[in-house]
Amino acid sequence: MEEFSVKIDDKNDKDDDVQDDDDDDFDSDKPFNGKPTMMEVSPNEKYLVAYNKEDNSILGWSIENHDEGPLKLDINFKLRDIGEGTLYQMCVSDDKKLVYTYGIHKTKLAIHDMMDRDRKITVDCDFTDRCDYCTFNLKGELILYCDPYIYIYPTKTKRNKWKYKRMYEIPLYFMPISISPKDKLYLYSNNSIYEWDLNTEKGVKIFGNDKEINPNLEDELIYSKDNIQISRNENLVCIKIDSKIIVYMIDLEIQVASLDINYDIQLRTFVKHPVLCPLLFPLLLSLFKNKLKGEFWDECKGKSLGHLKQSDQLSKEFFQNYIQVTDDYVFGFPDENLWKIDLKEVISNILNVCSSFKNSDESNNNNSDEIIENWYFDKKETYKSCDRLNLLLFNPYAYPDVIKALFHETISNFEYKNKLEVFGNLKKWKVIINNMGEIELQVFKKLNDINEWKLICKMVEPESIEGQSLVGIKLFDNSNIIILTIWGVFIYHFNENNKFISLIYHYEIYLYDEEGFLRDYKKAFPDPAILPLPNSKSFRSDIWVSSIKNNKELMLKYGVELLKFAIRKRKPELIDEVYEKCITYFKEERNNRMFLSIITSIMPSLNEYYPEYIERYSLDTLMITYSSIYNTKDDELHLDSFQYEMFNLSKSIWWAKYNAFMNQLYKDHKKILWILNVIQILIILPIFPIYFATLYMLMEFDFIIVYDKKVDKYRDIFSSLYFSVYNFFSNYKNSSMIYFTNPYIKFITYPKDYNWFLELIKPQPSPFVETTMNRDIYKTWDGEAIINFKWNTYGKYYYAFIWILFMAFLGCFTIAATTPQQYIDDNIQKQLLVASVILGFIHLIFEIRQIIYDANKWIRDFWNMFDVIAYVLPIYTSIIWLQTNEMNTIPLLSFSCLFLDIKFLLFFRAIEYFGVYFAIIISVAQQIISFLVVLFIIIISFAHAFYILLIPRTPFSFDERTNNNDPNNPWNLASSFNLISEDGSVNPNPYIIQPPNGNTNMFVDFRTSLFAMYKFLTGDSSALSNWTYVDNPALAILIVLFSLLIVVYLMNLLIGLLNNAIEKDNNRVSYLIQKAEILAEIELFYLFPYQRRWETWFPEVIHYSADVDKVREKIKEMIKNNEWDINDESKKNLMKQLNIQHFTNKNTL
Structure with a gap:
């Protein structure tokens, strides 16, 4: 097990570790001349510490209850434990706990209580990995990153020690960038950046690039720390990486912009945006020294914090080294003192500079926003302005008062109009119904103070509306307007740079009169502050449909509903357009994978009405490369599915404590460790199989983890013995693997909103569940990877549990039914029968749930019918047996055991070695079922013919001999024995007659006639051998016809059809479909509703290796x-x- 030290050396006293600055020449009025090496603020902005490497001094300020201005120094001391080492990183808690990492060749961790520096604080479990990162979150918990683990410690001190409560493992090849106080972990891997929430344990990829950012990169950890910065608010994430700033929108899960720092005009344009400015400001601080030059940036530097120095501008070094930005404040050393500045005031100053400043580019061009290129990293799109971002950041839910006011005004003063006007800041909107019955929107710009207006944009809706149809109008802001008409709600956006008006929201609802308006409005808008998704009627508007198709963000928001509408209304052209748009948007930028979810979410409908699109989708999205880096691993399989996630290893706390104890013995008491190892071996060897199985299960469920498989085997015999055996029998081979992203995005996820009770009766399905029978999905590796992921994640465990439960059912009934009475006690037999009834009903309940869920689908599945018979017969038999205290219905008992045994065999269909043959049986039977029906009808026809020909024509009785001349009389066909006299003559009267039965003439009854034909089909013609063929030529003709047509021709034809069906069918695909059906059944009827919403079991995106x-x-x-x-x-x-x-x-x- 690897180690790292996470405590202050106990051999050092206070004077060795820290020293008050009273012992040295230290000017508390001018701490390190206002030039700190490092600054950190506590999570809730209550305390700030600064470090200077020249004298290893630490200073602290209380910043919570202080107004803007210079702050008074609270604490100062010098670190003595660093020595010649380097302080790499530090953090401080709200209650003045200082944690830092330092060292020369190996990183160490130290913890100081700044309120009581005589107090030594340690953390439990003596990890020996180097500690690369430390921080505090808003809860006051300490978060440590010790490659590759994240440890979270509550700072509640007990005996001067912090005990960790959570532990996570970072996936292989991932490097941390930073951890925010809000428990957001940012990771870097393979030219991609991920955000993980340590509380919800949900991650999302926020940036990815096809090209390597740094092709000569050797140390990704150093690169990620030095070259990547991240700032975030509730809806946007801004990532500075090298010379790029990426803007990622959280709710849509797409990158919306890529800014080039070297492109000055582009950068200035985005700094002017009031939403982006607070996010960009922290990322641009380090660029003020040598990157950002010019009059505009000088104005920003001078006036953003210029009030701190009334005469001189702040130095460029100040913005790079001597400033710290938090969510609410800016802290810096503009002089020898620490200053606290309101961030809102800083941003306001910058925006004032942006609004008033005019550079040479703007003076030479009427359009203030020049061409802004390179929105996307692949440089395939060029946009004329930042209006797209304005549109993205516009959120009507941010204006609930506007929406409410519009509806309330309309209700209080309901009136039809053909003209509406609304005034904004220097802009006026006018909406009219022109002479052609079309809606005309006009935007005017105010020219001067005497109310002169200039028309700057006009748009005419081509759809004609008769009569007065306008009801109300309101402005969100200068660029966005909401309009109420008699046929619905419209929201329009005005692109000021391109002078273009676009429709961004439409909900169709007919409002004919005031009474109808009130009724329909309250029904459609129960909460006026929340706009519902557009209804299907809204998509009848060609303009609205066109707006969605041509706008990526609208496509992400409303694409699923639009595609549903196209399928429901049977609009193949619209379906094809939406499909092509989604594929095109995805191929333009591989990070736009959420466009694929529009198609996969609606796959059940496509499978039902347009199945050709599933095959098309499978081929269009085949082998989406996730990583261009090949990795050679000895424990990875082909098509091994996975998802990049944080592994919660908190269950292994006690194992970590055990390892810490063993490490301590290894360091200080090796003889005791040796004796303990001998004792462990003596205990393990007699129970080795139990030990091996137990350890395997504990590791499978993360109760035991291995920090390092190469650890000294004499240090930990308990686990090293297991791995020695495991590696010896392991058959993994080294192979180069490439990683692909599965294109079935959100295909296996379930709706988040659900009713727990209704889910037990009729659960909501996922797209996967509704398309399990589609062969096109499982012809590709993507479909097989989905099956592998589900099976390895939960399927095999639940399937094993169901199998074991059935074996208990089978065992109880079989023992009760087959054990002779003299070898089993009556009470034990009754207990076994009662257990059989209980276990049988448990299985039967799940079958009943399947019938309730979808009776038609249940009936079409042959195995379901077989399952019910296998459950009902033993239950019924056991109940009769218990009621009568004896079992007289032996055939019922026989069939019960038969079906139970075959049902046991059917469990093997989930195992590939056997499942392929079960798949062949079913798939071939489905292909020849019509032929078998024809064959059966022909057999019935011959049975009918033989029945007519050979049925007795006179009455007879099996109990009393009937003597007549009817050749079909069973008594005349029965075997008889005559006496032979001494002279050799035969007495014509039978001496002995064998009484006939139902089998003497099987054509007495039509049912036995059918059975006789079946026997003839198998080669047994004894049922027709009682008649002489010379005296009965019709019988001979029927026999010849039956043998030629059925036995010779049709049976050989059936064999040929079977061969063709087996060769034609892809048996592996049939097996995967069969396995998908098993998994769907487990998901719907064996998992709890909340389990179907687990992100780890049902992720939106999965990957697989090949x-x-x-x-x-x-x-x-x-x-x-x-x-x-x-x-x-x-x-x-x-x-x-x-x-x-x-x-x-x-x-x-």
Whole structure:
């Protein structure tokens, strides 16, 4: 087990660790001349500490109850434990607990209570990994990153020690960037950045780049700390990475802008935005020294914090080294003192500079926003202005008073109008119904103070409306307006730079009169402050549909509803347009994966009405490369699905304490450790199988973790013995793996809103559950990867539990039914029968739930019918047996055991080695079912013919001999024995007659006639051997016809059809579909509703690894079958990475 020290050396006393500055020459009025090396603020902005590396001094200020201005120094001391080492990072809590990392070659951790520096604080579990990062969160908890683990410690001190309560493992190849006080962990891996919430344990990828940011990168940890900065609010994340600033929108999960720091005009434009400015300001501080030059930036530097120095501007070094920005304040050393400044005032100063400043570019161009290029990192799109971001940041929910006021005014003064006007700040909107019955929107700009207005934009809706139709109008701001009409609600956006008006929201509702308006309005808008999703009627507007298709953000918000509308109304052209837009948007930028969720969310409807789109989607999104980096691992399998997540290892706290104890013994008491190891071996060897199984289960459920498999085996015999055996029998081979993203985004997730009681009766399905029978999904690796992920995550465990429960049912009934009475006690037999009834009803309840959920689907599944018989027969038999105290219905008992045994066999269908054959049985039977129906009808026809021909024509009785001349009389067909006299003559009167029965002439009854035909079909013609064929030519003709038509022709035809069906069908696909059905059944009927909402079991995005050699083979096979689009850019790149060359003219590889 690896180690790192997380406590102050006990051998050092106070004078060695820290020293008050009273002992040294220290000017408390001018601490380190106002030039700190490092500054940190506590999570809730109550305390600030600064460090100077020249004299290793630490200073602290209380900042909570102080107004703006210079702050009074609270604490100062010098660190003595650093020595010649370097202080890498520090953090401080609200209650003045100082934590820092330092060292020369190996990082150490130290904790100081600044209120009582005689008090030594340690943390439990002596980890020996280096501590690379420390911080406090808003709860006052200490968060440590010790590669690759995150430890969270409540700072409640007990015996001068902090005990950790949570522990997480960071995925392989991920490096931390920072941890915010709000428990947001930012990680860097493979040119991508992720945000993880340590509370919800949910992560999201907020940035990704196809090209390597730093191709010569050797130390990603150093790179991530030195080159990446992040600022965040509730809706946006701004990431500064090298010379780029990426803007990511949280609710839509897409990148909305990429700013080039070297492109001055572009950067200035975004700094002017009131929402972006507070986010960009902390990221641009370090650039004021040498990057941001010019009159505009000098004005920003001078006036943003200029009131701190009335005469001189702040130095450039101040913005780079001597300032700290929090959510509410700015702290810095503009002089020898620490100053506290309101961040809102700073941002206001910058915005004032932006609004008043005019540079040479603006004076030469009427349009203040020049062409802003490179919105997206791949440089495939160019936008004319930052209006797109304005549109994105516009949120009508932020203006609830405006919406409420509009509806209230309309209700109080309901009147139809053909003209409406509304005035804003230097702008006026006018909406009219023109002579053509069209809606005309006009935007005017105020020219001067005498109310002169100039028309700057006009738009005419082409849809004609008769009569007066306008009801009300309100402004959100100068650029956004909401209009009420008799046919619904409209919100329009005005692009001032491009002079263009666009529709951004529409909800169709007919408001014919005041009474109807009140009724329909309250129904559609129960909360006026919340705008509902557009209804299906809204999509009848071509303008609204066009607005959605041509706007990425509107497509993300309303694309699913639009696609539902297109499918419901059978609009194939609209379906194709939406599909193409989603695929195009995704291919333009691989981070736009949420566009794929529009298609996957609606796949059940596509599967029902337009299944060709599922095959098309599977081919269009095949092999989406997640990482261009190949990794060689010895424990990873082909198509091994996974999701990048934080692993919560908090259950392994006691294991960590055990390891800490063993490490301490290894350091200080090796003889005791040796004796303890011997004792462990002596205990383990006699119970080795139990030990091995127990340790496997504990590790499987994270009660035991391995910090380092290469740890000295003599230090921890308990786990090293297990790994020695495990590695010896392991058959993993080293292989190069490439990682793909599964394109079925949000395909396996369930609706977040649910009713717990209704979910038990009729659970809401996921798209996966509703499309389990679609073969096109499972023809590709993506579908198989989904199955692997589900099976390995929860499926195999629940399936094993169901199997064990059934085996208990089978065992109880079988023992009670088959054990001879002399070997089993009556009471035990009754107990077994009662257990059989209980267990059988448990299984039957789940079958009943399936019938309630979807009776039609349940009936169509052959295995369901078989399952019910296997459950009902033993239950019924057991109840009869218990009531009568004896079992006289032996056939019922026999069939019960038969179906139970076959049901046990059916459990093997989830195992691939056996499941393929079960899949063949069902899939082939489905293909030849019509032929079997035809064959059955023909057999019935022959049975009917033989029945007519051979039925007795005179009355007879099996109990009394009937003597007549009817050749079909069973008594005349029965075996008889005649006496032979001495002269050899035969007495014509039978001497002995064997009494006939139902089998003598099987054509007495039509049911036995059918059975006789079945026997004839199998080669047993004894049922027709009692008649002479010479005397009965009709019988001979029927036999010849039956044998030629059925036995010779149709049966051989059936064999041929079976061969063709087996060869035609992809048996592996059938097996995967069968396994998908099993998983769907487990999800719906065995998992609790809240379990179906677990992010770890049902993530929005999953990834899978693939063997590089198999990927090459698969691509070559698909090219040969014309299933690989060699013109697609992403597929070209993948072929290039795998060194696959395609020769079109030769059609060879």
